[in-house]
Amino acid sequence: MSMYISDEDFKVLFQKYVDDTMTPEEFRQWRIMLLDEANTARLDEMLEALAAVDQSEYGKDAFIYGPQKVRSLRIWWAAAAALLVVIGIGFLLRQRPVSHPQLAEKYDIAPGSKKAVLKLADGSVITLDSASKREIHQGNTTVQQVHGQLNYTGTEDVGINILTTPRGGQFQVVLPDGTRVWLNAASSLTYPTAFKGAVRLVEVSGEAYFEVAKDDRKPFRLKINKQDNYIDVLGTHFNINAYTDEDAIRSTLLEGRIKFNTTLLSPGQQGVLQAGTVRVLNTVDTSAVMAWRNGIFNFEGQHLKEVMRQLSRWYDIDVVYEQDVPDVVFGGKILRNISLTQLLKILEDADIHFRLDKGGKLIIQPK
Structure with missing residues (x-):
């Protein structure tokens, strides 16, 4: 079903959605328009305009760190809900409840x-x-901690x-x-306090982004998950996702050259290790790969379980499924600095059913 509406009327409806002042009839009209792919460009234009508004009016501020520059992106929470979920061919939103009693603040979880x-x-733990902000001394080695x-x-x-990050840490x-x-959440990095010998060897588990200092005389070698899988570099920027609950180990190269086991990667390529074999993906959205480091969830093209694994690690929650997992594909982005309650409200708008128990257990329920 499609419905023609002028650009001016589209802008008016969009603003009413943002302000949460739609009547039931206006919301019905809005939902029909969002399901029509012909309106995608107009919606993108409205969202970009909203992202440029002053922080004093709409709040939350996030910083996007691109390869060459830093720019500020301001996103209002409710507007993010409008673009978050893609089911089938278009945007599917249902009217937001006035209140969410099952998501009471006393059960909320901070990001x-x-x-x-x-x-x-020496085995001591800090x-x-x-x-x-402090100095940590071990022998003649000094480690300065400046905040994070x-x-x-x-x-x-x-x-x-x-260095180990827990769930909910980076x-x-x-x-x-x-x-x-x-280091992303639930990850670890093992390294020496000084690099001696012919190779700079470190070990990683979980997810990490590296900007390796160039040293032609001493290559940098990364061992993955205590196994015989390695990444060899001279000086380069790359991301490694090696969570053991994911279906593969993925290394994405942003700059320079790396060798993933025996496979060479060029910038923009991703090596995917499964069953002992590395295959190369030539078309990779590097901004999606780097979203976590830039303070963003990028759910584009991800299925429900993939999304839930990210939420489990970032909010330190356990996710269980009462029955079969709903076949839902997500899209869009949302800041990682919102609380779990705020994010779950967005999932409710996507028609995902759940309950949040005391102690941080998120139970996904059938429709």
Whole structure:
């Protein structure tokens, strides 16, 4: 079903949706229009215009870090709900309930934050968070913590450190050679306090983004999940997703060259390791791969279980399914700094049924 409407009337309806002032008849008309692909361009234009409004009017501020520049993107929560879910051929939204009693604030869960645990060479453990600013001494090695980042100074002492983020945490570290690493939630990085020998060897589990300092005389080697899988680089930028609950290990190259086991990758390519074999994807949306580091969920083309694995790691919740998993495909983006309650309200608009139990268990229910 399609319905013609002028650009001016489309803008009026869009603003009423944003302001939550639609009448039932206007909402029926709005829903029909969103299901018509002919209106996609107009909706994109409205969302881009909304993203440019002043923060004092609409709130939340996120920063998108592109390869060459930094720009500010302001997104209002309710507008994000309007583009989040794609089911079938178009946008499907149902009228937002006035209240969500099953999502009472006392059950709400805050989004993830900058937090981690650092295990030193002597076995001692230090809890890290975003607020701390301090120096950590181990022998002649000094580690500076500046809020959500660790910085290692040059040292001759060699010891092994392990940086681990829990579910609901992320952290950054600058290694002794100047390599910068961003750790996503439920991930770990094992590395020496000084790089001696012919190779700079570190080990990762979970997900991380690397900007490797170039050193032609000493290649950088990444071991994955304590297994015989490696990425070899000289100086490059790449992302590695090696969560054990995903169906494959994926390495995406943004800049430079890497070798994933024996397979060479060029910028924009992704190596996918399954059953011991690396296959190369030549067309990859690198902005979607890097969304987590830029403070965004990018659900484009993802199925419900894929989305739920991300939410489980970021909000530190357990997700269970009462029966068969609904066959829902998502699309769009949402900031990662919203609370679980806010995000679940968006899922309700997508006609996903669930309940949130005390203790952080999200139960997905059949329709």
